[in-house]
Amino acid sequence: MRPLAVGLSLAALAAPLVSTAGPAGAAVPDRFAFVLYSGGAVVGSGTTPAGTTVAVVGTGQYKITFAGAEALGGVVHxxxxxxxxxxxxxxxxxxxGTNQVASISCYRPGxxxxxxxxxxxxxxxxxPASPGGAFGYVNSTAGGALVSQYNSAGLGNAVSHTGLGQWTVKFPGLGTPGPMDGSLQATAVSPATVPARCKVLGWSSGTSGQLAQVTxxxxxxxxxxxxxxLTYQYQxxxxxxAIPPKYFGYLWNKPVGGPVAxxxxxxxxxxxxxxxxxxLSLVTFPKLAVLPDDIQVTGSGPGSDFCGLNFAWTHxxxxxxxxxxxxxxxxxxxSAAGFLVSDNSAL
Structure with a gap:
């Protein structure tokens, strides 16, 4: 797979893009929900809202009903x-109705x-977002058309299909000091009969925004x-x-480790x-054990390696x-592959 030279293209983020931000005064987020499903049951310490359910609808196939989390667009990881x-x-x-329903499917190698x-x-x-940090997401078709998106700077994100299984995602206005700041999560959206998985090949940060590579x-x-x-988070x-929640964190294993930012x-x-x-990589988030909370992991770097959790997180x-x-x-x-891990509390 040929590398993508996004580090040379940060200036392109300054180009005007169509904004899709909602009405002034809307909250960020409009809705959020997460669920921990372990041992055949929903685990309350990793789930919000409390009425969220998971139903098994086939081998490795699940229907998640996030209670009361109805909203337009958005992303799922x-x-x-x-x-x-x-x-x-x-x-x-x-x-x-008043709920958000997500269907997921899971696979073993092959x-x-x-x-x-x-x-x-x-x-x-x-x-508009409250002050502090930067945040954005895209739900993109294979061709790069945006199904939904958000950008906390109020600008429009963009996705370019650069090769088979390769995309460059632009988050303009989400400026950070650079050269690499924050964290990302990527997830495939595909029919249950077409197994797929996604990861973050890399990204570049600068004062004009973020450029991320997805494979x-x-x-x-x-x-x-x-x-x-794909979701980008910075502080x-x-x-x-931002505030709230008061309890969240992220870390990049390059490997080994990553820039402080x-x-x-x-x-x-x-x-x-x-x-x-x-x-097997042990990660500790000090002072963040405030429940309910959620952990997400995505692979990073070249190659088709994939990452997850050995067991549910503990406190x-x-x-x-x-x-x-x-x-x-x-x-x-x-495999001792690279990964990005994100810890998020509801509080």
Whole structure:
């Protein structure tokens, strides 16, 4: 796969883009919800709203009903939780009455559907954001057309399809010091009969905004075109809130580790989260154990490796402990691949 030279193109972010921000005064987020599904049941400590349900609708297929979270557009991310290699994708999501319903499916290496635990998060935003940090998302078709988007600077994001299974995503106006700041999550959106997964190849940060590279693969590990969701966060939660929530954090394992500006803790500041890297990577978010909370993981870097969680996260005193992030090759062998991990509380 040829590399994408996004670092040379930050000036392009200054070009005018069509804004799709909602009406002035709208809250950010309009709605958000997340769920932890473990042991065949919804786990309250990792779920909000409390009435959220998960129904098994087929082998490795699930229907999530986020209670009272009805909204337009938005994005969904999902992370498999299993000590054996698995990944999950989004099949689709839409409002249903007062609820938001998301369908997901999960697979083992080779693309066979399989049951697994997982965590998933939904958010939708419009209108101006409160001061502090930067936040944006896209739900993009394989060709780069935007199904939905948000940009906390009020500008319009853009997606370019640059090759088979490759895209460049522009978040103009989301300026940061650079050269790499914040964090991202990427998730494939594909029918259950077409297994796919996505990751973040890389990104560049600067005062004019963010340029992110997304790559997606089929079950055979080959680059493949698919719809996908991508969320960018910088000193804001993965669902866009700043204060509140007071408890969120993120970390990039390059590997090993990443720039300080890609390691943020809303209580303790930059560089406070810790990493013990390997094929099983222990991540600790100090002072963030405020429930309910959610963890999301996405792979980063070249190749078709994929990442998830070995077990559901735990809480030790005031700390959130992720034991562990696990990554695998396409064949299912343990891998010390790069990943991005995001911890988010509802409070």
């Amino acid at each position: 999902v992370t498999a939780i299993n000590s054996a290699p698995h990944w999950c994708q989004v099949n689709g999501f839409a409002a249903s 693309g066979a559907p399989d049951f697994t635990d997982f965590s998933a998060i939904y958010s939708s935003s419009s209108g 997606c693969y089929n079950a055979g590990g080959a680059p493949a075109d698919t719809q996908f969701t 804001r939660s993965l669902y866009g809130g 890609t390691n943020y803790n809303s209580v303790l500041g930059a560089g406070a989260n810790t990493l013990s890297a390997g094929t 030790v005193g005031a700390d959130t402990v992720v034991r562990d992030v696990n990554c695998f090759t396409n064949a299912g062998a343990p």
